[in-house]
Amino acid sequence: MPAKKGRRYVRNRFELLDGVILTLLIIHAIIIIVPFISVIGTSFATQREAAASKLMLFPTKEPTIDNYYRLFQDPRIVIGYKTTFLILLIGVPVNMFLTTSLAYGMTRTNYPGAKMIFYLILLTMLFNGGIVPVYLLMMQLGLIDTIWSIIFAYGVNTFYFIVMRTYMISLPESLVESAKIDGAGEWRILFQIILPLSKPILATVLLFFAVDRWNEWFNAMIFLRRKDLIPLQLVLRNIVMDATIVGSLSIAGPRVPRFTEGIQCATIMVTMLPVMCFFPFLQKYFVKGIMIGAIKA
Amino acid sequence: MAALVKNEKKLHLKKRIAHTGRNILLNKEKYFLILPGVVWYAIFAYIPLFGLSLAFKKFIAKDGIFGSPWVGMVNFENVFADPAFAQSILTTLRINAGRLVFVFPFPIFFALLFNEVRIGRFKKVLQSVFTFPHFLSWVIVASIMINILGQQGLVNSFLKLVFGIQPIKFLGTPSYFQPLVYITDIWKSAGWSAIIYMAAIAGIDIEQYEAAEIDGASRLQRMWYITLPGIKSTIVVLFILAVGYLMSGGFEQIFNLSNAATWKVAETLDMYIYRITFRGSVDFSFSAAVSLFRSVINLVLLLAADRISKRIGGSGLLA
Numbered sequence: 001m002p003a004k005k006g007r008r009y010v011r012n013r014f015e016l017l018d019g020v021i022l023t024l025l026i027i028h029a030i031i032i033i034v035p036f037i038s039v040i041g042t043s044f045a046t047q048r049e050a051a052a053s054k055l056m057l058f059p060t061k062e063p064t065i066d067n068y069y070r071l072f073q074d075p076r077i078v079i080g081y082k083t084t085f086l087i088l089l090i091g092v093p094v095n096m097f098l099t100t101s102l103a104y105g106m107t108r109t110n111y112p113g114a115k116m117i118f119y120l121i122l123l124t125m126l127f128n129g130g131i132v133p134v135y136l137l138m139m140q141l142g143l144i145d146t147i148w149s150i151i152f153a154y155g156v157n158t159f160y161f162i163v164m165r166t167y168m169i170s171l172p173e174s175l176v177e178s179a180k181i182d183g184a185g186e187w188r189i190l191f192q193i194i195l196p197l198s199k200p201i202l203a204t205v206l207l208f209f210a211v212d213r214w215n216e217w218f219n220a221m222i223f224l225r226r227k228d229l230i231p232l233q234l235v236l237r238n239i240v241m242d243a244t245i246v247g248s249l250s251i252a253g254p255r256v257p258r259f260t261e262g263i264q265c266a267t268i269m270v271t272m273l274p275v276m277c278f279f280p281f282l283q284k285y286f287v288k289g290i291m292i293g294a295i296k297a
Numbered sequence: 298m299a300a301l302v303k304n305e306k307k308l309h310l311k312k313r314i315a316h317t318g319r320n321i322l323l324n325k326e327k328y329f330l331i332l333p334g335v336v337w338y339a340i341f342a343y344i345p346l347f348g349l350s351l352a353f354k355k356f357i358a359k360d361g362i363f364g365s366p367w368v369g370m371v372n373f374e375n376v377f378a379d380p381a382f383a384q385s386i387l388t389t390l391r392i393n394a395g396r397l398v399f400v401f402p403f404p405i406f407f408a409l410l411f412n413e414v415r416i417g418r419f420k421k422v423l424q425s426v427f428t429f430p431h432f433l434s435w436v437i438v439a440s441i442m443i444n445i446l447g448q449q450g451l452v453n454s455f456l457k458l459v460f461g462i463q464p465i466k467f468l469g470t471p472s473y474f475q476p477l478v479y480i481t482d483i484w485k486s487a488g489w490s491a492i493i494y495m496a497a498i499a500g501i502d503i504e505q506y507e508a509a510e511i512d513g514a515s516r517l518q519r520m521w522y523i524t525l526p527g528i529k530s531t532i533v534v535l536f537i538l539a540v541g542y543l544m545s546g547g548f549e550q551i552f553n554l555s556n557a558a559t560w561k562v563a564e565t566l567d568m569y570i571y572r573i574t575f576r577g578s579v580d581f582s583f584s585a586a587v588s589l590f591r592s593v594i595n596l597v598l599l600l601a602a603d604r605i606s607k608r609i610g611g612s613g614l615l616a
Contacts, residue, residue, distance in 0.1 A: 017516055021410045028407070029426045032484060035441050038451045042444065055454045102334030111324035112317050117335060124342045127596045130567075130588040132574050133348030134341070136362055136581060155337040186326035215434035218549060222575065233436045240440040241553070261444065268440045275432055283425055286432070290489075291496055 043067055043265035050261065067262035068270075077270065079228055080235035083147075083220075087231060088213045091151050095209040098156045100202065103164035104190055125158050131222060138223055149223035150216065150231075157212070160205045163289060167201040168194060204289035207282050214275065236271045240264045349592065351585035365582075372586035382587065385569035386544075392478060392551070392565060393543045399479040401539055403487040405532060408494035409520055427488025438485050439553035442477075443468060469558040477554060478547070493535065494528055501527035534606050541602030544594050566591055 034057070041058035042050065046066065049059050071077055102121075109115045134153060143149035171194065179189050195202070217233035224230065230238075321328070347363075352372055354365040376382050407427065414420045430438065445451040446467040453464040467473055505523050514522065548567040555563035564572070570591065574584040 035445045098334045101330045105331035129345040129349045132584040132588045133345035237436050
């Protein structure tokens with residue numbers, strides 16, 4: 001196989017083009033990474049050092065955790081974590097239950113009404129009323145200012161539903177057929193055949209839902225006005241941006257000297273840290289998910 | 298004769314009903330399974346959809362959406378009389394059309410470059426870096442941008458140190474808003490969007506590259522004449538879909554990146570709906586009229602995009 005060997009030789013040579021491409025990609029990577037380093041750096045800096053240094057990426061003279069200490073004295077950050085975990089713990093199981101049962105029930109649309117229901121579900125991707133009628137509905141249901149408005153405003157995600165259904169359709173039908181011949185009912189087929197085989201896609205969709213729930217802020221901004229029920233993302237928004245929507249701004253009162261940027265960066269850190277920590281391990285699931293989606297779309 | 302045919306038809310219908318009934322019974326577990334999801338869609342997707350009928354009504358809180366009296370097109374007349382409404386449509390078109398030009402090509406570009414990287418481990422690390430920001434909310438990304446683009450932020454410090462430039466108000470200058478939207482969009486999502494193109498590249502027949510190599514084509518030539526044409530259909534389909542989202546999309550980004558100084562150039566249709574509904578005096582009928590207008594335009598755009606995409610041989614939005 002001399003030809004193949006030769007090709008491999010050519011492939012391994014480092015050309016000028018490789019250099020150019022790597023440089024471009026590394027520049028882009030730096031543009032992505034540097035803002036994160038700056039935020040991490042500022043969150044550990046003191047006002048003095050930030051003001052004194054001309055270009056501070058990371059504090060070298062006097063790193064401190066003072067900003068974090070100040071931040072956790074603010075009751076809002078505790079409320080934020082509590083609310084967000086509540087949304088995650090109730091919301092994700094609801095999302096998974098609704099989406100999984102619907103996806104499996106819809107794998108074969110060979111029973112009366114199934115096709116119509118399927119198209120009605122797809123239609124919601126094309127045509128939706130936006131936030132205004134949903135807000136009015138929540139008002140009439142009396143769910144405003146309760147966690148349930150957030151939980152139910154985001155139930156089935158039609159895109160994830162399609163991804164999951166596509167995966168379940170791709171499972172060999174002979175397995176289901178033979179189970180049926182052996183006398184297994186719909187429930188046994190679901191729990192003992194379909195769900196175990198669908199583990200990869202269940203994991204992927206679960207992670208997507210978890211990230212969506214973690215990042216939830218808009219519905220909460222609309223539906224929740226109570227000061228003791230604010231998700232973390234909105235706490236961050238209130239601390240960083242000039243917020244007049246959910247009440248007061250000041251973090252530690254006007255008398256205590258504080259490093260505003262430092263506390264803001266500390267807030268960014270505590271809001272994105274969980275995503276940051278888990279992401280490297282979960283990345284392959286996310287990529288898998290979009291691949292299945294891409295094949296369909 | 299006619300009676301006989303009618304009778305036969307009746308019999309046929311009866312048979313079909315019986316057949317359907319048996320089918321329903323046979324599949325009762327399936328109905329049970331889809332019930333929670335279907336109920337969710339009915340309540341939280343379809344009731345709001347019908348709630349848009351409020352656009353033709355005068356909303357009276359105690360009567361609810363469905364009890365309020367019909368008023369015809371009055372709300373629409375009011376909407377079209379509001380200059381801010383027309384302005385918001387222009388703003389939406391301007392910002393999103395710019396996205397097609399300045400943001401859309403980047404994922405393709407990255408996928409092409411990325412495909413040429415041959416060091417496996419390095420590739421993995423790079424991919425993690427490129428895709429990570431996509432999983433952060435726009436609240437976080439905007440907060441990061443506010444931090445590094447502020448008066449004493451990293452970018453202004455850098456410009457001052459290297460070029461001696463006075464601090465630039467990146468976030469508070471209306472003319473910088475649009476570029477800011479595009480740059481942050483690329484920063485957040487170009488790496489993630491590139492994955493779809495990379496999947497398309499992976500599907501290109503390797504023999505084409507080998508044949509080209511034997512013919513003496515350089516790597517740049519192979520990129521240009523094999524890879525790019527190989528993903529052309531993917532590019533076209535995604536472009537058409539992007540056109541379909543011309544009037545929607547980008548709300549979370551624009552909402553978090555804009556501020557009091559830039560809201561005039563940032564008020565897209567969705568921003569307008571948010572302002573008239575949740576800020577100041579509320580007229581839900583007016584908001585519903587704008588929402589209905591928005592939904593219909595989006596539907597028309599998406600269906601048109603779907604048609605065109607199918608006609609040129611790609612797959613559409615739905616199935």
